[in-house]
Amino acid sequence: MNKYDTIIIGSGPVGLSLAKSLSNANFSVCVIDRQTAKDLSSPPYDGREVAITHFSKRILNDIGSWDLIDESCISQLKEAKVVNGHSPYSLHFDFEDTNQSTLGYLIPNHKIKSAIFSSIIDDPKITFKEQSSSKSFHINPEGVEVELDSGETIHGELLVAADGRLSGSRRQMGIPAEVKDFGKTVIVCKMNHEIEHENIAYECFHYGRTLAVLPMVGKQCSVVITVHSDKAKDILDQDDTVFSQDIAERFNHRLGKMSIASEKFSYPLFASHADHFHAERFALVGDASVGMHPVTAHGFNLGLRGIDTLTRILNEAKSSNEPFYTKENLKKYNQTHQMNTRTLYYGTNLIVDLFNSERSYAKFMRRFALRFGNNVWPIKKMIMDQLTETK
Ligand SMILES: Cc1cc2nc3c(=O)[nH]c(=O)nc-3n(C[C@H](O)[C@H](O)[C@H](O)COP(=O)(O)OP(=O)(O)OC[C@H]3O[C@@H](n4cnc5c(N)ncnc54)[C@H](O)[C@@H]3O)c2cc1C
Known part of the structure; x- marks a missing residue:
């Protein structure tokens, strides 16, 4: 009987990164997913542009995926500004306050996924079972058995x-989880614009929606637009x-004339x-x-941190x-x-609640939070360290 060191259910970007990270450490791995190898090798554009920290870049480098990402689609994030309503005041993060040449990178999700898949597919220590769903599994002191739907x-x-x-x-294992449904939908698309963006990312908290x-x-x-789900269809x-x-x-x-340059994609918002x-x-x-709310761009980054710890x-x-x-x-x-x-x-959930609440104390707190964040250096430094540290 062939017994793998590890079986991974799910070949999303995190499952595949873990497979490669474990294989680099000499573990034999079997990954199963419902999708086909063809779907995973050239996933379609899904509207998601993923912000990648320096730590994540290092992990993607270690597993041999970073160099497989088409360089021409990697954008650098030099500055980030958080704006409340139409106020000109912003909480401002600048790469010049760090020891890196950029705060992070922005990369299309489908390019990341195909690069990670390319790095695992010919690895002799990784077996990939496509179009396979785990029907049930059994865990006992001798090992793990996974029954596939085939x-x-x-x-x-x-x-x-x-x-x-x-x-x-997770459900089958009886592990409880908090699931927070924000009742909102995220709509994403690509847009062309007239004026250079100067590699500045903006997060604008408007009333009723964020942009x-x-x-x-x-x-x-x-x-990236976040709205109450009943407004998404419009x-x-x-x-x-x-x-x-x-x-x-x-x-x-700020960017002059703008015009939509892709289809719009929507994702229900829950954490x-x-x-x-x-x-x-x-x-x-x-x-x-x-599962993080995407506003702080931490989901995949935290996933990579987890696989680094586990490996x-x-x-x-x-x-x-x-x-x-x-x-x-x-x-x-x-x-x-x-x-x-x-x-x-x-x-993250606290920030989301604060910036989405219409209550007057929340409006005051929003103005206070941006000024506090800007002027209290340890807080600002902690956020920038999250983005730029490599260990
Ligand atoms: C709009 C948006 C923007 C985002 N922006 C960022 C960002 O800027 N930065 C960031 O770090 N993160 C971001 N994220 C989050 C990031 O996309 C996710 O954290 C990441 O995709 C999670 O990867 P995963 O591999 O854990 O899970 P998933 O991508 O959900 O993959 C799960 C896999 O498991 C498979 N599967 C499920 N059940 C079974 C089964 N029973 N048997 C076999 N296979 C199964 C599925 O087919 C799938 O392939 C964003 C998310 C959204 C929605």
């Missing part, structure tokens, strides 16, 4: 669930000219956080462990010739990663 059963020492924020595996304008390569930006159905004029106006014409990220011979990674802990045990799948090791992963995720998760 009827095949695969065996392993450790099972890792990377099956997204509504993780069926993020993120600098892409050339005179192009990614527009925006999705809006005529291109009306939509473009409306966005330019809401953005105070989730699992109570714990481990059980007997079982671990949660990526959105299955923490390091499992590898330390393996290198000392000890069983790597023990509850103690998985508990260590849980404790370390929870420390990274909890503050960001609850901090």
